[in-house]
Amino acid sequence: MADAAPKPKSKKKLMVIVIGLVVVLAVAGGAAMFLMKKNAATDEDGEEAAAPAAHAKHDDKNPPTFLPIDNLVVNLADPGGERFAQIGITFQMADSHSADSLKTNMPRVRSAILMLTSQRSSEELLSRDGKLKLAKAISDEASRTFGIEPEDEEDEDEDAPKKKKKKRKAQPESPVQGVLFSSFIVQ
Incomplete structure (x- = not known):
């Protein structure tokens, strides 16, 4: 016990x-x-926090509206025609009114995106630069639905056309603030 x-x-x-x-x-x-x-929190206040702010427009009073579209499957311009891309795109719009306007014209915009993408090769789309150029071309095409003609990149490189640009009417700012890829698959 x-x-x-x-x-x-x-x-x-x-x-x-x-x-x-x-x-x-x-x-x-x-x-x-x-x-x-x-x-x-210390890292966010440092250099890394400044980099994203430089790329995105941020307005607390009028936040952007995001307009996703259905994924697109496109045959690419590679020899043999055996390569294709599946692309998911989201438009960053200035406001909901412009998003509604773009949504109304979506069949035309989707067709333009298919045409723009089908002209590129898989090698071009696999590079970061190629994706950026495609995003710029898509943004320019979407801006056309609002009656805004984008400036040609070739004109920016030459001195003589710069003088002509000053004489042209200033284009209003496009409500298409950006083209974001939500998915990008090349096969």
């Missing part, structure tokens, strides 16, 4: 040790999480 008395004390000691260990681990985990969040 002398052995029965120490067992409950042993279990109590073990339980106290386990609970203490759990509390210490919880406090250590909380401290680690706090320090990681503090470091992340």
Whole structure:
């Protein structure tokens, strides 16, 4: 009977040790999480936070409207015609009114996107530069639905046409703020 008395004390000691260990681990985990969040906030205030702000227009009063369209499957201009691309596109629009207007003209815009993409090779679309050029061409085409003719890139390179640009009427800013790829598969 002398052995029965120490067992409950042993279990109590073990339980106290386990609970203490759990509390210490919880406090250590909380401290680690706090320090990681503090470091992340410091990084966001540094150089990395400035880079995305330079690329995106952000207006708290008039946030952009995003207009996704159904994925498109396009045969590419590769020899043999065996390559194709599946592209998911989302338009970043200035407001919901312009998004509705673009939605009304979506059959024409989708057709233009198919034509623009089918003129490119898989090699061109696999490069970042090729994707950027395609996005610019799609944005220009979508802007045409609002009566805005984009400036030709060739004119920007030559000095003589720059003088002509100054004489032309200034185009209104396009409500198409960007073309975002939600998926891009080339096979």
